[in-house]
Structure formats: C-alpha cells, structure tokens
Amino acid sequence: MYDKKEYSKGKQEVLREFLFSCYTSLSFAEFSVLTYSDIKPITVDTGETYLILCNERTKTSVTYKIPIVSPVVVALLGNGEPCQKIFLPISNQPTNRYLKDIMADLKIDKTMTFHRARHSFRTIAAKKGIRDGIAERIMGHAEGNDIKDIYTHLHDEDIVKEMRDKWVV
Numbered sequence: 001m002y003d004k005k006e007y008s009k010g011k012q013e014v015l016r017e018f019l020f021s022c023y024t025s026l027s028f029a030e031f032s033v034l035t036y037s038d039i040k041p042i043t044v045d046t047g048e049t050y051l052i053l054c055n056e057r058t059k060t061s062v063t064y065k066i067p068i069v070s071p072v073v074v075a076l077l078g079n080g081e082p083c084q085k086i087f088l089p090i091s092n093q094p095t096n097r098y099l100k101d102i103m104a105d106l107k108i109d110k111t112m113t114f115h116r117a118r119h120s121f122r123t124i125a126a127k128k129g130i131r132d133g134i135a136e137r138i139m140g141h142a143e144g145n146d147i148k149d150i151y152t153h154l155h156d157e158d159i160v161k162e163m164r165d166k167w168v169v
Contacts (some may be wrong), residue, residue: 002096009149016087016094018117021117021121024053024138025117025118025119028114032085035084036079036080036086039051042157050068052066052156053065053068060141062140063136065137067163070084071169096114099114117140121138121139122139125138128167129166130166134159134163137159
C-alpha cells in the first residue's frame with residue numbers, strides 16, 4: 001500500500017510515519033522530534049553494520065535505543081542532514097483523521113489512532129518471540145524490576161541481533 005503511493009502527499013506522509021512507529025514503537029511526541037543525528041551506526045560481531053536510533057522517551061526521560069535492521073524501515077527514514085528532522089508531522093488530530101481514512105480505504109473496520117502503533121509494535125514483538133526485556137528497552141520503559149535489571153545486562157549488540165534474527169521486515 002505504501003509503495004503504491006496512491007495517496008495525496010499528506011496522507012502518504014502520515015502512512016510513512018505510522019508504519020515507522022509500528023516498527024519503532026515511538027509515540028507521536030517522540031518521532032516528531034527525531035533528527036538524522038539521532039541515528040548511529042553499530043557493527044555487530046559478524047561485521048554487519050546496522051543503524052540504531054537513540055534518544056529519550058518524552059514521558060519518562062528514559063533512553064531508548066531502537067535497532068533499524070530492516071531495509072524497508074531504512075527506506076522510511078529517507079536521507080537528510082544531521083540537524084534536519086526526519087519527519088515533519090502535522091498535528092496529532094489531523095494525523096488520526098488520515099489514519100481513519102486509510103483504514104476505511106482498506107476496508108478495515110477498526111478504530112485507529114497513532115498511539116496504536118506502539119501497541120502494534122509490542123504485539124508483533126511478542127508474537128515474533130522477542131524477549132520482554134528487549135521489547136521493554138526498545139520501547140523505553142523505565143526499569144521496574146531491580147533483580148531482573150541486575151541480572152539482565154542488555155547490550156546494544158544483543159538488541160540488534162534479536163531484532164535482526166526475529167523481526168526483519
């Protein structure tokens with residue numbers, strides 16, 4: 001659907017933003033401030049280099065690191081200068097209106113809001129077998145279980161490998 005570019009520029013951009021957030025779990029407030037300088041390369045032990053999106057959750061100020069291991073998602077990023085924003089979203093309410101229209105076009109009878117992208121990420125991550133600790137780290141959830149946090153040292157490379165192995169679009 002996205003590749004067909006059937007929509008007006010505004011609707012097409014909302015679809016791009018929504019698909020990106022389904023993959024990254026970013027909220028509307030978080031993805032709207034991303035710049036190209038938030039993207040860092042990481043090389044894993046196999047020699048492969050991937051991108052990691054690094055910033056802080058708006059709500060909790062917890063740092064998140066989201067691996068971008070899928071060429072489809074890399075394409076959604078586009079190209080730009082380090083100080084340039086990746087997305088230039090319209091406000092949340094018109095965005096949700098466009099999403100409603102897109103759902104109607106697809107004949108899907110479900111209420112859709114931008115926030116559902118975060119829920120979609122978590123649901124898909126669970127179905128693909130991504131460990132809870134990694135999904136929580138990607139989503140930027142505050143650490144809640146001290147014992148689990150002490151014994152589960154997740155490194156950037158662990159997160160990248162898990163996404164590469166279990167969730168490549």
